[in-house]
Structure formats: C-alpha cells, structure tokens
Amino acid sequence: MQKNIVLLPGDGIGPEVMKSAKAVLDAISKQFNHTFSYESHDIGGIAVDNHGSPLPPQTIDACKKADAVLLGAVGGPKWDQLPSHLRPERGLLGIRKELDLFANLRPVKGYAKLLHASPLKEEIINGSDLLIVRELTGGLYFGTPSERRDNGNSVVDTLTYTRHEIERIVDKGFKSAQLRRKVLTSVDKANVLESSKLWREVVEEKKADYPDVTVDHVLVDAAAMKLITNPSQFDVIVTENMFGDILSDEASVLTGSLGMLPSASLAENGVGLFEPAHGSAPDIAGLGIANPLAMILSSAFMLRHSFQLEEEANLIESAVEAVIDEGYHTADLQITNGNKVNTAEMTKLVVDYI
C-alpha cells in the first residue's frame, strides 16, 4: 500500500511525539511492505511564527491532498496574548472546518498497570471502556452570528445544526456501537434546547436502521454525573460539539493516564486527522521525556480508520500494551517496580516489539 501522510507536529511536545509516531509507522511499513511518504507542515503557534497565520494556506492544501493527517499538539504561553484570529487553537478549529472533520472519536480505556493512578476508586473505574463520538464542525463553535451588540453591551453566540449534520454524526455513533458492545448513549439537553429536541428525534428515527443497537437518551448534566459515579455503564456516547468537548475531557481523566489516549477526527469521504487527546505540555517541551504513546496510538487509529489496515493497527496497540505490561513508563506515569524511560527509549521499545 502506498500512502501520503501529512504530519503537523505543531507546538510544545508535538514535534517530539510526532517523531516517535513516524518511527513506529516506518517499522510497520517495513514489516508489511507498505510505502508511507511524509510531508511536514506548520500549524498552531509555530505557523504563526513562520507564516503569520495559525493555519497557512499551504498547510490546508497539503492536508486536502493527503491520504491522512497526523497532528501533534498546538498552543503554548508564547502565543497566549495574541489576538484571537492568531491564536494557535484557531488552526485546530480551521483545519476541522476545512477538512469537514465532523466526527471526533475519543476512546477512554484503562491499562491494568496504570489504573492505580485513576482519581476514581478501583471498583468504580474497573472495567470501563468507552468511546465518545463528538460532533466537531457544528453547534456553538461555528454558528453565526457570534458578535457583540448594543455598543458592546450585549453579546450573542449561535448554536445551529442542520438535520443532515445531526444525522451523519448519529449514524457514526450507531456504527461505532455496532463495532463494540452495541450500546449507544445519546447525550443532549432536550428539556431546554430546541437543537437537542431535533437531535433526539433524529436518534429515535435512526433506531430502526440499527436494530442490534440498544439506545438510551441521557441529559448532559446527568451524563456528567454518571461518567464519575458509574463510567463502566457506557459503551458509545454520541453528542454535539460543546457537550462533547466537556464530556470527552471529563472522561479523559478517569483512567489516570491521559498520556495514553488517542483520538480520530473523520470526514464523510475525505481525509482523516489523528491526534493525541493530551495538549502541547509546554512545561516539558524539548526535554525528551514526553509520553509518545497517545501519538503512537493515534497513528494506529489512522491505519485502522483511514487505510483499513486493521492488522497493522492491532499490532501497534499490542506493542503498546506489551511495553506497559512489562513495566516501562514515561515520567507522566508510575508503575510500581517499573522502569522509567524517556521518549526515545519508549519509542524504541514499541518499535522493537513490532
């Protein structure tokens, strides 16, 4: 298989963990006789520095032509005071919109050796394995008007969805559930929002197309509670953009190892983007100690979702599991009697397993 991958290392620890993902992909391509070619482009703060924009046109072009995009992380204190159109996260929002990345998949799953670091009691977190399917290009994030009014004395943001936008993400939720334990939880605020009422109607309509999936509706406030009191009740959660932002970050800390969580952002027919759930961690950037595993697992997600290379994706995931099982960990994690390693060493361990 011949594939062109655009790498967007971004800021902070982004470039370091990207190097790791590339090393792992190289090992995979050798092993399975694929040809992966790479092209690197700037996004976020580094793009502001080099091109005066967090999402330069050449980055957009390259991504649109690619077979898949890997993204490290964006942002850092250096760019925090810039006006909002130059902020690194504008790059992230921009590329989502440009590539129409409507579906953000965020799995949350613990590793036996790491679960001790969970803020939750063992009996609560044990057995949790959930996937949040977040709508990523609609809602409050992109609705207009979004502006000051009355000489700056009032302000408005707009939450809009088309029926089509809701249908495609709800379909993604059902399909994701079919590939897992077949339980879908749709999260909305249908007792208050008109958009949530339409959302709930669409879910009810779609039920018939997925008779093997059990569906439940939960209000967003109740979902925020249940994620903590009983996370293992969830299989797939599907929800709109802002609720998904909040709930997926909430869910990401439940296992105690945020540095292990990948994510996938998918389009209907176009290129997908894959990035770790963690941020750019400017405090440890350049030290060579960042945990590359979320980025490496994101590249496995790319192989699975964009290239249908299930076996290759599984091999990467098994490699990561094996390395953790053997007690190796980076500085962000702790394993009793384990071996603390740096970014390069961790990468080599995964590559060697492959």
Place this chain on the structure above:
Amino acid sequence: MQKNIVLLPGDGIGPEVMKSAKAVLDAISKQFNHTFSYESHDIGGIAVDNHGSPLPPQTIDACKKADAVLLGAVGGPKWDQLPSHLRPERGLLGIRKELDLFANLRPVKGYAKLLHASPLKEEIINGSDLLIVRELTGGLYFGTPSERRDNGNSVVDTLTYTRHEIERIVDKGFKSAQLRRKVLTSVDKANVLESSKLWREVVEEKKADYPDVTVDHVLVDAAAMKLITNPSQFDVIVTENMFGDILSDEASVLTGSLGMLPSASLAENGVGLFEPAHGSAPDIAGLGIANPLAMILSSAFMLRHSFQLEEEANLIESAVEAVIDEGYHTADLQITNGNKVNTAEMTKLVVDYI
C-alpha cells in the same frame, strides 16, 4: 422576625422532604421567637394535574409576594411524555425567570462520616469544599431565536448575555469568594465563544473592585477535568448557565452524598428560592425513606441569604452535622455501625438537637 414563606413541595419526594424542612423551621421559630407563616402552592407535575400548567399564575403571584420560597423537587415519569410547554421542568425554568433568580449557589462539601461513599479516592476528595455560582436566567436557556428552520431541516438556539447580566453574576462570584477562602475561578470557553470573551473581560475589569480575591480563568473542558483530578483546588467557581448546569451536577457527585446538598437561587433585590440539589426521586416517593437533609439545609440557606439569620442558619447546619456524626443516616447513605432511620426519624433528630 415575621416572614411569609411560600412552599412549593412539587413532585416525588418533594412533599415529604418539605414537611421535614417545615418542622425544622418551626423549631427554629419557637427557639428564636420568629413568626414564620407558610403558604403552599403547586409547581411541576402536580400543577399540571391540578391546574393544567406546570407554573400556574397563582403560584407566580404568591412567590412574588413572599419573603422567600422553598421548593422540593419537580418531575417524574408520569409527565415525561407531555408536550414540552407542559413538562414539569418548565415550571422550574419559569419561576427562575419570573423571580429573576440570576444567581444559583451550589455548595459541595463532604461530611467526614460519609466521604467513604465518594467515587473518588480519599486522598483526592479530602479537604474539598467548593461553591459553584451559576448564572441562571441567561445564555442558551432563554435566548431567542430557539426554533426549527428550513421546513424543519435545521435548528437554532441562541446564547445571549447582556453586559449587565454578566456583571451581576461575576459580582456575586467575587462577593461569595470574599466570604470564603477568597479564591475565584471563572470558567468560560473564551477560545471559542464571543460571549465567553466578554465574560472574561468583565471578570478582568471587576478584579480591581475585589483586591483581596485571587482570580483565575479556566476553560470549561479543563474545569471538567480538574473537578475530578483535584477538586480541593477550588474555592468559588463562577460560570454561565449551561456550563454551570453541567459542572454543578458533575461536582455534586464528588462527595458521594448528593442527598446532603442544598442550593440557593437569588435575585438582585427580590425574593430567593431554595431547593435541594437532588431531584424528585420518583422511585422512592411516598415510602417515607427520603433523605430530608438537603431540603433542611436549603431552609438554612434561606434563613442566611434571605433573612440574614446567620445564627439560626448555623444552628441548623450544626444540627445536621451532629446527627450525621452520631451515625444516623437515611437509606441513600451508609455509615459503618451507623443507625439507619427514615425521613420522620431523621427530621425528629434534627429538631431535637435544635
């Protein structure tokens, strides 16, 4: 002191816990020589049954004339299938708007004997004592347009705030912090929402008026994480309506005893409304086993916030603490070697202490 209190028992366990609160208030009035007169009115499902509306005009009138309002809980499966303007929670939203209850105060604090039931590890939840100040009459909840468009093929909700609405709740946040540990966390999504940018500006402007308070801005997704990983870092959190809805419910399960949490909803100069943070619990309604303590603590909140009866409020809070400390608990809680009691017995214990 002579005060007129409107009681809105509502649905489910609402009437049972309201009876307890009234018993406790009677004990207080006897002890301190106050005259509290009560008037009961319907709200929620019971109001739909009796008057065809979840918020009948006579209920609104009575509340507007009262010195304070106590509310039990609304909602239940009986009314779940009604069209949305007849749903019990419309009563709740309606009374907030009618009384201009812009500030919702939700404290989260554990009791030593009950903390074992927290889903969080002891070392994480220990020492947590926070207050969420939620804006309650603006934002997505009440913005217009909120409607279907394009023949039902799209939908819009509107998030609006006036500068005045933001200022008054931010002031409430600062003032609440001054009465506590003087640390204010303002939660917004200023990297995406224009309304959050204005919110952040207002907080920055107000800083000068409260030089004794330390202020920090946290994005709502990060706040959802930090509430779990390190809840004790928070003193007062101030945020807009929808974020406050999600975060205050998330926070309410951290201590493991939701049945102990009161809330206050306050107007600028008008009457305040006080209700437990828990819901109507239709599954145990009528069994006489509901935990009345959140309702009783809500009545203490009323004495403090509406009548400035600090000593009386403190006495109720000490009574509740003492009763729990002695090992008494209702069926929703557990205390090792404790004494399980029903609603009436628990109420008597509190009254006897007073």
